[in-house]
Amino acid sequence: MKFLTAVGDRSKALTQWALPVGIIAVWEALSLGGIIPARVLPAPTAVVAAGWHATVSGELPRNMWVSFWRAFVGLVIGGGIGFAFGLANGLSQRSDRIFDSTLQMVRNVPHLALIPLVILWFGIDEEAKIFLVALGVFFPMYINTQHGIRSVDPQLIEMGRTYGMSASTLFRRVILPGALPSIFVGLRYALGIMWLTLIVAETIAASSGIGYMAMQAREFLLVDVVVMSILIYALLGKAADSVARLLERWCLAWHPAFQAAESAAR
Amino acid sequence: MTVQPLRNFDAFVEVTPDAGENERRPAEVAVSIRGLRRSYGHNQVLRGVNLDLNDGEFVAIVGRSGCGKSTLLRLLVGLEQPSEGEIEFGDNIDPSSQSGSIRIMFQEPRLLPWASVLANVEVGLGRAVTASDRERAIATLREVGLEERRADWPSVLSGGQKQRVALARALVSYPRLLAFDEPLGALDALTRISMQRLVERVWLDQRFTAIMVTHDVAEAVALADRVLMIEDGQITVDHRIFLPRPRERGSAEVAALEGRILRELLRNGQPA
Numbered sequence: 001m002k003f004l005t006a007v008g009d010r011s012k013a014l015t016q017w018a019l020p021v022g023i024i025a026v027w028e029a030l031s032l033g034g035i036i037p038a039r040v041l042p043a044p045t046a047v048v049a050a051g052w053h054a055t056v057s058g059e060l061p062r063n064m065w066v067s068f069w070r071a072f073v074g075l076v077i078g079g080g081i082g083f084a085f086g087l088a089n090g091l092s093q094r095s096d097r098i099f100d101s102t103l104q105m106v107r108n109v110p111h112l113a114l115i116p117l118v119i120l121w122f123g124i125d126e127e128a129k130i131f132l133v134a135l136g137v138f139f140p141m142y143i144n145t146q147h148g149i150r151s152v153d154p155q156l157i158e159m160g161r162t163y164g165m166s167a168s169t170l171f172r173r174v175i176l177p178g179a180l181p182s183i184f185v186g187l188r189y190a191l192g193i194m195w196l197t198l199i200v201a202e203t204i205a206a207s208s209g210i211g212y213m214a215m216q217a218r219e220f221l222l223v224d225v226v227v228m229s230i231l232i233y234a235l236l237g238k239a240a241d242s243v244a245r246l247l248e249r250w251c252l253a254w255h256p257a258f259q260a261a262e263s264a265a266r
Numbered sequence: 267m268t269v270q271p272l273r274n275f276d277a278f279v280e281v282t283p284d285a286g287e288n289e290r291r292p293a294e295v296a297v298s299i300r301g302l303r304r305s306y307g308h309n310q311v312l313r314g315v316n317l318d319l320n321d322g323e324f325v326a327i328v329g330r331s332g333c334g335k336s337t338l339l340r341l342l343v344g345l346e347q348p349s350e351g352e353i354e355f356g357d358n359i360d361p362s363s364q365s366g367s368i369r370i371m372f373q374e375p376r377l378l379p380w381a382s383v384l385a386n387v388e389v390g391l392g393r394a395v396t397a398s399d400r401e402r403a404i405a406t407l408r409e410v411g412l413e414e415r416r417a418d419w420p421s422v423l424s425g426g427q428k429q430r431v432a433l434a435r436a437l438v439s440y441p442r443l444l445a446f447d448e449p450l451g452a453l454d455a456l457t458r459i460s461m462q463r464l465v466e467r468v469w470l471d472q473r474f475t476a477i478m479v480t481h482d483v484a485e486a487v488a489l490a491d492r493v494l495m496i497e498d499g500q501i502t503v504d505h506r507i508f509l510p511r512p513r514e515r516g517s518a519e520v521a522a523l524e525g526r527i528l529r530e531l532l533r534n535g536q537p538a
Contacts, residue, residue: 155374156378158345159376161363162345254381254419
């Protein structure tokens with residue numbers, strides 16, 4: 001039985017990869033056969049080679065690090081502020097009355113529309129990218145944190161009160177854990193917006209980073225480097241999401257959804 | 267306000283109390299309620315309740331839904347404040363929620379889903395947990411028969427098991443007054459009977475004052491020393507039961523008593 005499920009797991013993992021591997025194989029074959037010209041789309045092997053050269057020269061690691069750092073700092077600042085506002089407005093009616101409608105108004109401005117203004121303010125320095133990323137991740141974190149706190153079961157809060165929990169204990173043991181599933185939804189959504197914002201910002205106004213690398217390669221018609229940059233973005237995005245999922249699984253082990261996943265994995 | 271006369275069934279009860287029964291029931295007052303009123307806007311839910319609960323007594327409150335029985339319980343445990351009137355507690359009850367001498371069991375288990383069974387029981391201590399507290403929590407879990415489940419998440423327990431954890435959480439601080447707000451209402455019939463036996467056993471063991479709101483007359487008769495009926499925000503029946511324990515379900519005396527109380531409930535519910 002155990003053996004059968006192990007085989008089942010392996011075939012499940014294989015199915016997951018069958019499609020991307022198949023696409024790459026077909027792509028390679030079409031490129032080799034000359035059906036897709038290298039100027040339009042270079043062969044996967046050419047892209048890998050470009051990645052190898054850029055890694056050896058140090059250009060790729062440097063630019064990846066720059067992009068990662070921007071994304072991370074923007075996420076910490078914007079996500080942190082969003083989380084704080086979400087807590088405040090979720091917990092306090094007064095805070096909600098003061099801030100919420102204004103924040104909702106600002107939310108309706110697409111943050112990427114601010115790029116010209118941001119360039120005027122910050123030039124193409126780091127602040128510009130970090131500001132845009134922070135603004136982009138602010139709203140998903142804010143809305144989901146606020147929603148999570150609002151939707152904590154009031155019966156549990158009442159229980160906490162009758163059992164003599166102080167306000168801080170109530171927050172730590174009942175409200176925050178109850179809001180956590182929703183906060184994680186916000187985090188994963190924020191991660192998506194984080195990369196999207198960074199790509200746009202780096203291609204428009206930057207002198208380093210993966211987006212800059214792609215734009216520079218375009219100038220010299222280095223299609224393989226352009227494709228490689230796009231794939232690097234995909235990998236970084238997937239990596240960030242996997243980290244968030246891992247965190248989620250670890251923090252929400254009590255959640256029935258994750259227990260089901262766990263027993264299925266077993 | 268019209269004060270309805272208190273109807274008392276004691277005259278009908280065939281079983282006369284023996285001396286032993288009286289000894290077991292100390293006469294000190296655990297809770298004294300005077301002129302208690304609670305209204306929500308214009309809606310008067312409790313209209314002047316006077317009630318003394320003796321220390322160690324098991325009191326059941328029956329009544330139709332919306333009669334104010336749950337409100338009385340919530341006022342008693344401090345979840346709500348009375349509009350008028352007073353609730354006084356005896357010397358051995360400290361009404362502050364940290365002391366743990368008053369506890370309530372709700373209709374729902376209300377366990378923290380993100381805390382293990384043991385951690386949920388420890389919530390009942392109302393303070394930071396020491397090593398001896400942990401021992402006590404484990405002992406209380408043993409008492410409700412769930413010691414081996416202490417590391418589990420609540421979501422994997424059955425409905426009856428969850429209520430047993432909730433009972434352990436209520437018991438771990440050795441309460442002197444334990445209020446039950448229909449805690450067995452959502453359980454199936456068999457689980458319900460075994461829970462009733464468990465509640466009776468721990469009550470006989472610890473002799474706290476118990477007050478249980480229920481709309482199941484059979485449950486009231488099975489467990490209580492005293493059955494109160496609330497109608498229209500007032501206590502209209504205060505009825506002592508002297509049947510020996512454990513009471514046999516379906517025995518003639520129990521059935522007769524059940525029938526009488528049920529008739530009274532139904533009769534008064536009919537529009538005049």
